[in-house]
Amino acid sequence: MVLGTYKQITLGRSTDKEIQKISQDGGIVTALLTFALDEKLIDGAVVAGPSDEMWKPEATVALSSDEVMAAAGTKYTISPNNWVLKQAVRQYGLEKVGIVTIPCQTMGIRKMQSYPFGVRFLADKIALDIGICCTENFPFESLKTFISAKAGVDFDLVEKMDIGKGKFWVKTQDDLISFPIKETHGYEQNGCKVCLDLVSEMSDISTGSIGAPDKWSAIQVRTDIGETVFKQAVDAGAIELKPIDEGKFGLEMLTKLAKSKKEKAMKEIDRRKAMGLPVPYKGSSEKEDPLANV
Amino acid sequence: MLAKIKEFLGMEAKPKELASKEEVEKVAEEKARPRIGYVHLSGCTGDMMSLSENYDILAELLTNMVEIVYGHTLADVWEMPEMDLVLVEGSVCLQDEHSVKELMEAREKAGLLVALGSCAATGCFTRYSRGGQQAQPNHESFVPIADLVKVDAAIPGCPPSPEIIAKVVVAVINGDMDYLQPMIDLVGYTEACGCDLQYKVVNQALCIGCGTCAMACQTRAITMTDGRPELNSARCVKCGICYIQCPRSWWPAEQINKDLGL
Structure with a gap:
């Protein structure tokens, strides 16, 4: 359970030469989004697109493959993608929105879908949530x-x-x-220190470089929605797969890093609780599996 | 409290199933119809409009599942009867004796009392009232209903979305107490403000800049600047939704995993 629940774990990479050129690793996010757009599985996607400032992402609604491609590659700073979801649905009038998220953003989306207190007619418009593996995030000034x-x-x-x-x-x-x-260390944003999720456990499909060789990505297919889209993308040849290495530089590494993020976060959660500071997660003594994302 | 809700529903917790029209119809056939009241205090009727946007289940709900026994716009009744459940929309004006009396009476005559919408739950927009206006210049003090009576559950929102109302209805029908727990917990959240994001999330080293608060804000009072929420307090109606939707305020992991089939 250190890697969350998944139906399939594999290595993969985009078969598109253009995507391979611009992508961070295997180009899985770009490949899935462009495929989903072309096949009309989604009619737009919220991505961390370019802004006026170099390396400062701007949460953007991408409506075409070109716009998705323009957002390819990792930016190691905050992009409040969830914010733009409302814009995608209200201003752009999208019915099936894809979104790229880091684990905490997926949490915000899933909580909103389960408990949409003040969020009207948006929960059902999220057609695909692609989660990216995340160790921590940096404020823009830290990165600079x-x-x-x-x-x-x-x-x-x-x-x-x-x-x-x-x-x-x-x-x-x-x-x-x-x-x-x-x-x-010391430059990461503080909210990351209590985060128990490395691999976007609640996304539809999660992907990242950990556990994968250069220019490939490790992928976890998690939900039914994720499985449907992923299978279509693979069948159509947009993504090629190979089995993940079970050993030291593969699954073992991914598991190790996911576990160590959880252990570190649990320590911080327990420390905060002892000080009387709020934290939405249970202390290690309060749960069966101390590493569960609860 | 839990037992009380179950007793009201006349059911034990059943396996939680997805909401479906068939389910609603099945329950309608099996159960005695609970008697529902709707008390409309100082609110804009937005909560009721949101409730009525559930077209697909509304007809079934109103005709076969529940009996509306009291409510200004819903039932032609002057005397307040005994009710199994009363939904209260709007905050209560301390200077309006009719509102105070109606709320007190509802508490006495209702098995369960639910604050529907942020005006009832947190005071919301009416928190800004300072009196001195027509038609009642002395109507100055508007407070969440929990200030005067015991509230059993709260469904905040300005208005609460049609979906959350439907989900609550279905959870109530299914006796899904796990789902309803946050509504019970939110009863205590009566002093809400967009600035809670700063006090309770950013100041507490919990913010991760995900943007969920800014997405959820129903008056677009929140933007994201340098990865943190920035509140335009002139637009904030103190509904509490930003903080309630924040993934770092409370975290219903088990419910989410269940909903996702993980």
Whole structure:
């Protein structure tokens, strides 16, 4: 249960050369969204699109494959995608919305679907929630600080950022600079410290680089909706699959990191409870499985 | 409290099934119809309009499942009868003796009393009232009904969505107490404000900038700036929805997993 409930776990990558070029890893999110748009399984998608400022995402409603492609690649800072859901449904009039979320955003969406107290006629319009694996998130100013101070790179010159092999990587046209991920600690946003979810346990389909070789992604297919869309995308050849490696750099790694995120969060949850601070999750002594996302 | 609701429904907790018209019709045939009252205090009728937007189950609900025995717009009755359940819309004006009396009487005559909508639950927009206006300049003080009477459950929202009302109806029919627990817990949340996001989430190191509050806000008083909610207090109606929908205020994990089939 460390990886949540899933029907299928696999490696995958987009078969589209264009997507492979621009994607963070296997291009699964871009491949699924463009496929779902083309097949009219969704009529728009909320994504972390580009803004006027380099590397600062803007939650955007994408209506075409091109707009989805423009949003490809990971931005290591906050993009309040849930906010734009209302815009997608009310202003754009979408009936079937896809959305890309990190685990906490999926939680907001699922809570709204189960308990839509003040959210009118929106819960049923969410046709596909693609969750991305997330260790933690950084405020934009944090990101700027460690790119310029730790990597010593002008923010405007950065072509790609990545986290992998215990390091934060910054790629420019000429250089590939890295520093230990440990050095980003203290810069992450505080709300992440109580988060028990690495792999977007409540999304329809979740994906991320952990446990996958370069340019591939690990994928968990979770809900019935997720299974339907995923199967169609694979059958249509938009995504190719290969089995996930059970060993040290595959499933074992993913499980280990998911577990360690949970253990770290449980410690913080217990610490907060002992101080009398609020936290929506149960303390480790209050639940059967201390690592459950409750 | 739980026992009371079950007793009112005349049922034990049944396996929780999905809402369906067939289910509603089946229950309608089997059970004695609960007697429902609707007390309309200081609210805009938006909550009732939201309730009535459930076209697919409304006819069945009103004709075969429940009996509306009291309500200004729903039943031609002057004397308040005994009721199994009363829904209260609107806050209560302390200077309006009729409202105060009607609320007190409803509490006495109802098995269960539910605050429907944020005016009844948190005071909502009427919190801004300061009197000094026509037609009753002395009508100054509007408070959530829980300030005067014991409330058994609250369904906040300005208005509560048609879906949440339908979900509550179905949960009540199915005796699904797990689903209803948050409504029971929310009874105590009477002093709501958009600034709760700052006090209870951001200040408490819990905000993750997901944007759910800004999406949920029914008056669009919230925008997201640098990954945190920013409140335009001039637009805030103090309904409490932003904080209620926040994934970091309370977390119904088991219910969600059940709904998703995980």
